[in-house]
Amino acid sequence: MDYTVSLVGNPNVGKTSLYNRITHSLEHVGNWHGVTVAEVSKKIMFDHNTIDIVDLPGLYSLSVYSPEEGISRDRILAKSSDLIVNICEVNNLARNLYLTLQLLELDVPVVLVINMMDELRKQGKVLNYRNIERVLKIPIVPMSAKYHSDVHLLMDVSVDYIKTHGANTVRLEYLDKLPLDDVISIIGANAAQAGLSPRWAAIKVLENDAFVLGKLNLDKAQSSALAAMGDLQARVAQVRYEFIDKITEGAITRSVSSEHHEMHEHTAHNVPLESHGENAGEIAEIPHDKHVRHHDRHKAGERLQMLGVSKLDGIVLNKYLALPIFLAVMALIFVITFGLVGNFFTWLLELGIDKLIYNPLTGWLNSINCPDWIVGLLGDGIIQGVGGILVFLPQIVLLFFFLALLEDSGYISRVAFMTDGIFRKIGLSGRSAFTMLMGFGCSATAVLTARGLEDEKMRKKTVLLTPFLSCSARLPVYSTIAGAFFAGGSPFIIFGMYLLGAAVALLLAALFEKCVKPLKSGKLSFIMEMPPYRFPTAERVLQIIWNNAKVFLIRVGTTIFALNVIVWLLSNFSFTAGYTVGKDARSILEVISGFIAPVFRPFGFGNWKAVTSLLSGLVAKEVVISSIESLGGVEAIFMGAHPSLSALTFMVFTLLYVPCVATLVAIKKEAGLKWMFFSLILQIGVAYLVSLAFYGIGLLVLLNPGVTVGVLIVAFVVAVCIAVLISKIKGKGSCPYCTGGCKTCDRKKDGKDR
């Protein structure tokens, strides 16, 4: 038989982890909300059945908020799945079951997975889900999808349930507290016409659900009859939560001893569902000497934990410590990745390629009298160029190792929270912060994650800004150039490049918000669930590293390799004279790039080699540096009066100009052709202007250090003073509903929106 099984649940409960387990896929997972922004599906064979497993974006309720939730809602409402596997998280059972109740109200077949049992076990607690199973009349499978979990049991239960389940007999008693019959008497006919179950439509009408109200198409008399019933929206949520509190009361208890919960785990996983309920029955709490003594001390902490609050956040999100801790963490990551550790491995690889491949190969080719151009192509074009990129594999691995740790531990969500003050002012939300942080990995894939952003203008803005954050492909460029010109301080220079990219993105966001109307998103609402701190698992970290290292190696082997061959050939052959080395002829690229070269003369790298590398970088940014390597190295390019300043400016330009063609394609996909061209012009324009300013200021500092630094400091102090003054004057009329800047405030004194 062919079945379709959809995975549904709140955001960040581990749907994709479970999906990866079931289908043996490597879809990206992360400890934050909204990693999955589109439907993903894969067919598997199970017990002679073909089962199409569909992973859906997370949602809190069937009344949706963002476009990605809409994808899930539509899929659920269409009732096109044979089964919905509803995944809940054990730490957060109440809010997760809220969605479960809505699925049951809709009368779709549901199997409930209670995930993250490992976290409960670590707290020394057990879950007695028997009562929940009995009341809701659906099979429950406890699980730890992050670790090796018995997916087989889940699939067994699921297939069995699809085959055997009959009509839903569950009586959701809380619905009796709502005047559903009265509502049905008003809207019943419309619901039938719209093809909706009258009872379900009635619940949604009480919830004031715009989607269902739109489908019902009620007339004036009906609407006023409904309005006369009063506002029951809060009541619906309240009775659901009261019901959940009732059925989950006492479900989570402290385990008596480790033997007990080992046994419990054992039974929960191995005994078939129909019978395991008895074994997983209530375990009475036996007072323990040690336990009692610690009890009081633990009590306050435990009560906080019941509310979902982690004590660690008292420090990490402390008003004064939060930003210093963040900067210290970032600095540490950069020092390790681009300093001693990363550099050592890179040096090792470089040495290996040189001594084991380059030297023997060129030596052998020369000894058999191979033509010069073949030696050049293989040696300088391919091995030096491609090898020059390959040696950055260790740094890329380290960077993604740290990104994975930040992401999986839940720290990235804290970063989004503490920087929200800035983002709020420039019309972005915490979700756009995620997209931009993903931009440190790969611009093109980050742009695609913007799809989940609720506000269209904000989405466009985020898509336009993400390319300015320094992706991992730009890393070899900085590392090589900074290593050549500023050996000791290269980690800090590279850190500076990342900061500059972020600063440019934020400044542009502020500018767009003020001056570009189609991008002005105004004050945005922002409700983001904060994931708990989790210990990253080696498996997931390795998976993230492997996924990215694989992409990098494939790029090195295909795009970068091919491009390097082309660049080398075009830069060593002329239109007429063939191989140019040793001849007085200009190569093809020398002629073409020579046209553009004068544009870069103000920066001290107005030569055809620099232009060639920048042009080839349009395909993949790593090629910027592999081209430089095969064209004679950095020394051959930055030869002006101030080579190190030119080199720095070159890094700035590389940071800011078009990341790659793939990113442009992604922008076109998310924002349309018009915005892609806008973004292209923006990137080149910003790169040129910032480079110009950078080189100019740098030149002033070099020529007249004392005076310039003084002038810059004075200018900075004056700017800060003016900014403070303006905010003081603006803040004067501040109302009690906002923290300042009241002239732009959207609220009146009575708290209602204007």
Add this chain to the structure above:
Amino acid sequence: MTLLDAKVNTRYKVSGVSGEGNARRRLLDMGFTPDCTLYIAAVAPMGGTVLVGLRGFMVALREDAASLIEIEVA
């Protein structure tokens, strides 16, 4: 008072949720229902956004959403 007036590291009880439409329903769906206990875990360094713990999870709310949640001292 509303969540905007809440102090860090303090416990409160929800007395109601004002507002309308999507914003209000999202808060209700999230579990901000009357009598629910809240804990203010942090306020963002630049203000305007609060981190609230309730029902076993934490959620960050900007001032627009926070101003809709009416609270009283628990």
